[in-house]
Each structure stands twice: as C-alpha cells, then as structure tokens.
Amino acid sequence: MLVTHEQLPETWAVVYDAPCYLVSSLGRMHSSLRLGKMLRPTVTSKGFAVVTIVDPADPSRHSVELVHRIVAEAFLGRVRGKIVRHRNGNKLDNRAVNLELISVQK
Numbered sequence: 118m119l120v121t122h123e124q125l126p127e128t129w130a131v132v133y134d135a136p137c138y139l140v141s142s143l144g145r146m147h148s149s150l151r152l153g154k155m156l157r158p159t160v161t162s163k164g165f166a167v168v169t170i171v172d173p174a175d176p177s178r179h180s181v182e183l184v185h186r187i188v189a190e191a192f193l194g195r196v197r198g199k200i201v202r203h204r205n206g207n208k209l210d211n212r213a214v215n216l217e218l219i220s221v222q223k
Contacts (some may be wrong), residue, residue: 130191164208185211186214
C-alpha cells in the first residue's frame with residue numbers, strides 16, 4: 118500500500134540549539150521570530166533544502182542549516198558524526214520516515 122504525504126501524521130519538535138524554531142516530522146519549519154510564519158527553504162547547488170536560522174539574541178548572527186539534518190536531529194537522534202541519508206534518494210523529501218542515520222566508518 119502506498120502512503121501519501123498527506124496521509125502521514127504531522128508532529129512538531131523544538132529545533133535543537135534553536136528553541137525559537139520548530140520542525141515537523143514532514144520536514145516543514147516554523148519560526149516564532151517571524152510572527153509564527155512557516156520558513157521557505159531554498160535549494161543548494163547540490164539539491165538539498167536549507168533554511169537560515171537567526172540567533173534571537175543577536176539578529177546579525179545567523180547560520181544556514183540543512184533541513185534534513187534538522188529533521189533527523191529532532192526525530193531520529195543526534196546526527197553529529199553521522200550521515201543522514203534520504204531513503205528514496207529524493208534530497209527534497211525531508212520527512213522523518215524518509216531519513217536514516219548512518220554511522221561513519223573510520
């Protein structure tokens with residue numbers, strides 16, 4: 118049975134190290150800094166979705182973060198030192214069910 122994007126339940130979690138942001142299990146992001154608006158990711162030259170995270174204490178400080186790594190951190194566990202792989206190969210499908218953590222072999 119094929120499960121569509123619309124059939125999956127959406128849950129929200131606070132973004133690690135950025136409590137003014139929420140990320141959903143469907144790969145959407147929400148900012149309380151922008152009057153509760155959804156963030157619109159941009160796409161890198163390598164085909165990954167990224168968002169800009171602003172430091173609320175100093176708005177001049179910001180970082181560009183990969184959406185799939187934010188989703189994985191929120192729903193799969195710590196990603197530091199691991200590869201986050203898209204199971205279906207679609208780099209823009211950032212649903213938690215489509216992501217998996219892979220340990221880096223040394």
